Amino acid sequence: MASRAALLVLRATPPLFSFKKDIFPNKTLIFKQNNRNYAAKSCLEPPDVQRLAETARISLTPHEVEEFAPKIRQVIDWFGQLQAVDLQNVEPAIRADNEGETLREDLPEIFENSNV
Amino acid sequence: MLSSAQAPRLVRSPGLRLRPIKCLHTAQSSPLTTTTTAPSSQILTIRKSLLTQQTTAVDLAKSFLDRLRRTEPQLNSFLYVSPDDAVLKQAEELDNKIKNNEKLGPLAGVLVGIKDNICTSDMPSTAGSRILENYCPPFDATAVRKLKESGAIVVGKTNLDEFGMGSTTEGSAYQVTTNPWDLSRVPGGSSGGSAAAVSARQCVVSLGSDTGGSVRQPAAFCGVVGLKPTYGRVSRYGLVAYASSLDVIGCFGSSVADAGILLHTISGYDKFDSTSSKREVPDFTSQFVGKDYLESKPLKGLRVGVIRETFGDGVDPEVISSVRGAVTHLEELGCFVTEVSLPSFSLGLPAYYVLASSESSSNLSRYDGIRYGNQVLGDELNSLYGYSRAQGFGSEVKMRILMGTYALSAGYYDAYYKRAQQVRTIIQDSFKSALEKNDILISPASPSVAYKIGEKKDDPLAMYAGDKMTVNVNLAGLPALVLPCGFVEGGSAGLPVGFQMIGSAFDEEKLLKVGHIFEQTLQVSSAVPPLIAGELTC
Numbered sequence: 001m002a003s004r005a006a007l008l009v010l011r012a013t014p015p016l017f018s019f020k021k022d023i024f025p026n027k028t029l030i031f032k033q034n035n036r037n038y039a040a041k042s043c044l045e046p047p048d049v050q051r052l053a054e055t056a057r058i059s060l061t062p063h064e065v066e067e068f069a070p071k072i073r074q075v076i077d078w079f080g081q082l083q084a085v086d087l088q089n090v091e092p093a094i095r096a097d098n099e100g101e102t103l104r105e106d107l108p109e110i111f112e113n114s115n116v
Numbered sequence: 117m118l119s120s121a122q123a124p125r126l127v128r129s130p131g132l133r134l135r136p137i138k139c140l141h142t143a144q145s146s147p148l149t150t151t152t153t154a155p156s157s158q159i160l161t162i163r164k165s166l167l168t169q170q171t172t173a174v175d176l177a178k179s180f181l182d183r184l185r186r187t188e189p190q191l192n193s194f195l196y197v198s199p200d201d202a203v204l205k206q207a208e209e210l211d212n213k214i215k216n217n218e219k220l221g222p223l224a225g226v227l228v229g230i231k232d233n234i235c236t237s238d239m240p241s242t243a244g245s246r247i248l249e250n251y252c253p254p255f256d257a258t259a260v261r262k263l264k265e266s267g268a269i270v271v272g273k274t275n276l277d278e279f280g281m282g283s284t285t286e287g288s289a290y291q292v293t294t295n296p297w298d299l300s301r302v303p304g305g306s307s308g309g310s311a312a313a314v315s316a317r318q319c320v321v322s323l324g325s326d327t328g329g330s331v332r333q334p335a336a337f338c339g340v341v342g343l344k345p346t347y348g349r350v351s352r353y354g355l356v357a358y359a360s361s362l363d364v365i366g367c368f369g370s371s372v373a374d375a376g377i378l379l380h381t382i383s384g385y386d387k388f389d390s391t392s393s394k395r396e397v398p399d400f401t402s403q404f405v406g407k408d409y410l411e412s413k414p415l416k417g418l419r420v421g422v423i424r425e426t427f428g429d430g431v432d433p434e435v436i437s438s439v440r441g442a443v444t445h446l447e448e449l450g451c452f453v454t455e456v457s458l459p460s461f462s463l464g465l466p467a468y469y470v471l472a473s474s475e476s477s478s479n480l481s482r483y484d485g486i487r488y489g490n491q492v493l494g495d496e497l498n499s500l501y502g503y504s505r506a507q508g509f510g511s512e513v514k515m516r517i518l519m520g521t522y523a524l525s526a527g528y529y530d531a532y533y534k535r536a537q538q539v540r541t542i543i544q545d546s547f548k549s550a551l552e553k554n555d556i557l558i559s560p561a562s563p564s565v566a567y568k569i570g571e572k573k574d575d576p577l578a579m580y581a582g583d584k585m586t587v588n589v590n591l592a593g594l595p596a597l598v599l600p601c602g603f604v605e606g607g608s609a610g611l612p613v614g615f616q617m618i619g620s621a622f623d624e625e626k627l628l629k630v631g632h633i634f635e636q637t638l639q640v641s642s643a644v645p646p647l648i649a650g651e652l653t654c
Contacts, residue, residue, distance in 0.1 A: 052518045055525070056477060057484070058509065059502030068515055071576055075519055078577060079466050082535045092537030093544060095361035096347045096593020096621075099393055 047072055155635060157373035158320050159226050166214060166225050173207035173214070173225040177269065180227045184271065184318040187647060190299055192291045193312040195232050196239050197272040203227075206269045221267030223381055228263055229313040229322035232273040233280055233356040234365065236260050239270070243356040244278040244288040244306075247489040247508025257354020258389070259323060259365050259382040266381045271319050274309030278510045279480065280327055280358040282306050283582050285334075286573055287512045294569070295337060296645035298607030301566040304334030307368070311338040314368045316648055321378045322368045327358050328468055329562075329586025331366030332598040336561035336614025339600045339645070341631070343367045343375040346622045347593035348393035350379070351386030359475035360391075362468070362590040372599065372631040376400040379624060395622055403629040407636040413450030414633050420446055421456035421554035426585055431563040438602035438613040439560045445601075445638055446558075446630075456550050456557060460542045464588035467543070469580060470523050470536035471591075476513075477520025483508060515576070540591045547592045551620045556630060559585050561598040561614035565606060585616060595619050597627045599635055609646045 049069045053060040060068070165171045181200055188194060210225055230236060233243040235253035242248045256264070263270065277287035285293045285308025293308045295301040296316040303312040307324030311334035314322050324331040326344040335342025344366045355365055365382065369375035383397040405414070422443055427436055447453050485491035485504025492507050494500035509517070523532035550557060562585055572579040589596045596618045603610030619627040 047518070047522045049518060052521045052525075056481075056517050056521045057498060057501040057505060058514055058517065059499065059506040060514070061506075064511070064514070068511070068518065072515060072519055072522075075469070075515075075576055075580075076522060079470050079523070079532055082463070082466055082470065082539060083531065085463060085535070085539060087535060087538040087542075090538040090541050092534050093541040094537065095391070096544065096591070099348055099391075099395075102390055102394075 047076055155371040157371050157377065158369075159223060159374050159377050162225050162320065163220070163222075166210075167220070169214070173210040174204055176225055177203050177207040177227060180271070180317070180319060183316070183648065184313075187296075187316050187318060190647065191294055191296060191312050191316055191318070193274055193293045193303070193309040193316070193318060194229070194272045195242060195244070195275050195288075195290055195309070198239065198270065203269055203271060210267065210269075221265065222377060223263065224267030226268045226321065227271045227319040228268045228378075229272055229274045229310055229319040230260060230263075230270055231276050231307050231310050231322070231324045233276055233325055233358075234260060234323055235354040235356070236270060236273065239273055241273065241356070242290070243280070244276040244290065245483075245508060245510065245513070246289045247483045247485075247505070249490055251488055253354070255354065257365075258351040258386045260354060262382050262384070263323075268381075274307070274313055274322060274324075276309055276324075277306035277330075278513050279356065279476070280306040280325055280330055280363075281476065281512050281516055283329070283333060283579055284569075284572065285309060286569065287510060289510050292569060295566045295607075296647045297339060297609065297611055298566065299647070300568055301607065301611070302337065302569050304337035304562070304566065306330040306334075307366070308334045308337075310368050311335055311340055311342070314338070314340045314370055315645055317370070317644070320370075321374050323378075323382070324366050324368055325355055325358075326364050326366040326586075326590065327362045328472060328590050329583050331368065332586050332589075332596060332614070332616060333562045333583070335368060335598045336600070336612065336616075337566040339612030339614070339643070341369050341372050341375045341600075341635075342561075342598040342614070343369075343379055343624070343628075344589065344596045345379055345383065345624055346393070346595045347590075348391055349383050349397075349595070349622065349624065351382075351384070351389040351392045353386055353388035353392075357479040359472040360479060361475060362472060364590075372597070372628055372635050373401055373404060375597070376404075376624075376628040376632075379628075393622070398625050400625050400628050401632075403625060404632050410633065410637070415446065415630060416450035418446075418451045418556070418630065419554045420451045420453045421550055421557045422453060423461065423550075423557055423559045424455050424457045425459075425461040426559035430581065430584070431560060432565065432604075434604040435560050435562070435564060435613050438604065439558070439615045442599075442601035442615045442634070442638075443558060446634065449633060449637065454554070456554060458543075458546045458550060458588075460539070460546050461588060462584070463539045464543055464591055465580065465584050467536040467539035468583070468587035468591055469519075470532050471540065473516045473520035474523045474533050474536075475520070477517045477524065480509075480513070480517055512576075543588055544592045547588070547594060547618075551594075551618075555619075555626060557618040559616050559618070561585055561616040565604050565611040565613055589616075589618055594621055595624045595627055597624075597631045599631050601638070603643075607646075609643075609649070 235257045275293045283305045284302040285305040295303040310322035310324040315338035331342045350365045367375045367378040385394045386392045492503040598614045601615045602613045
């Protein structure tokens with residue numbers, strides 16, 4: 001939270017935006033979101049559970065944040081073993097592609113209730 | 117590939133022969149009902165007795181409903197049970213059809229349980245979550261529609277881990293299902309309710325869903341047959357999506373024949389599921405040969421590959437010895453058994469959890485309190501979303517959504533999600549090449565037997581580790597069959613061990629044929645849990 005506050009202060013603020021949440025609540029929210037995108041680019045920072053919860057639109061209680069953070073960190077660290085694998089020239093697989101193309105013929109289909 | 121020097125590992129060693137079930141029990145354990153006959157297809161037995169009018173559909177339904185209601189307080193396998201009169205009315209209609217010599221569907225009179233993440237229009241479908249409490253879908257899933265068209269009677273919706281996320285059924289927002297073999301243990305998950313219901317004969321067969329082992333692991337824990345079809349064999353239309361590239365609807369039965377007949381009924385192309393295959397669905401059970409007609413080495417020439425990496429650290433020694441006993445039995449039936457190495461095997465588990473969490477974070481974004489499901493009001497839209505989702509989802513679901521959100525965020529996508537997809541390609545290729553040299557691959561279905569309720573609740577990685585035998589099969593989209601192959605000490609009558617057979621894509625026919633011969637020549641699979649021991653089972 002402190003880092004976000006620091007970034008808020010450092011950014012040049014146009015006169016329209018105010019930090020008084022009650023006057024321009026929605027604009028402040030948008031401003032915060034823009035801020036979040038700039039911060040997220042750095043290489044593999046550990047998960048910020050509060051921020052993830054806001055992105056996923058789940059209102060976690062502070063107790064839940066405390067409870068989940070170590071477990072999530074533990075699992076994400078475990079995911080880290082994928083970094084060690086040599087994956088040069090390996091195509092990513094979207095799914096188990098047992099079938100190949102599944103597109104239908106490019107022909108118009110008439111529906112009975114087209115005038116409804 | 118295995119060199120001949122390593123082959124002796126698979127030669128039967130003393131003490132590994134499967135003993136008849138009675139020898140496993142000490143004097144103080146309660147007697148277990150055993151039969152010396154192989155498990156028969158309940159579906160075919162029911163059909164025969166209905167057509168010859170030995171019994172009526174109404175009497176049959178009544179006896180299952182009695183058993184269901186009697187065992188339900190201890191098992192809690194159902195989230196919703198159809199009212200008796202609704203079930204009996206369908207049974208009566210069937211009896212009238214029989215009297216009028218009308219044609220019967222293949223599952224006529226068969227009581228089916230459906231996992232609650234599969235949509236049924238006449239019953240609530242909650243996916244085990246509070247966010248969908250009392251939600252009644254406006255349509256039937258294609259698999260359910262096909263079941264109903266075949267004459268099956270849907271008796272209720274079974275319990276599951278919320279949205280299919282979990283391996284114990286403790287993650288349900290409503291109740292914990294117990295294992296019929298030992299009521300202090302988990303039935304497995306996420307289709308624990310479906311497995312327990314078939315194990316305790318509360319219904320004849322049931323449907324589950326398998327994203328990372330959710331049909332196969334509970335089948336092993338509950339001592340029933342679990343079948344995961346090839347991805348694309350069964351339509352996913354109406355299955356509440358968890359991870360769309362991994363989900364399949366699977367079957368539970370008390371015998372391989374029942375699982376096969378059920379699979380045949382629900383399989384087939386569906387225009388509402390663009391990932392469903394247009395391939396023809398063969399009659400999976402047409403290759404079955406009755407026990408009395410089997411030659412001495414009925415599986416002669418079948419190449420079986422035992423996956424080396426599934427017998428190492430972290431697997432219970434008793435499970436290993438039970439599965440090796442099954443392998444020995446396959447050798448006796450004429451199979452040519454070798455050991456196969458899949459070096460990328462251990463990568464499957466983290467890759468699976470990255471992919472599943474990521475896809476689930478996207479799939480579960482639809483539960484916003486607006487479209488459907490329960491709503492909690494907020495001052496503005498984001499807080500309405502936030503509160504509805506916070507109160508509707510359980511903690512495991514929330515954690516997986518958050519992990520998925522992280523793995524898909526800008527800057528992390530390449531490091532996690534894309535890498536996991538690349539690992540998936542490697543795993544698919546390694547299975548493909550192993551299945552060129554072998555007809556089927558074998559592994560334990562789970563590294564342990566059913567553990568105690570509450571044992572793994574607080575340690576996510578320990579719980580995830582239990583899925584290592586099953587997730588690779590979902591990543592590769594292959595079919596797999598889990599059968600009981602033995603018991604270990606535990607509970608009052610032993611705890612079941614299951615072994616897994618993996619086949620090539622769309623080759624369920626071969627898996628079922630091998631499974632059928634295996635089960636017909638090995639009596640252990642005919643045991644029933646002590647909860648219903650001593651009763652007549654139809």
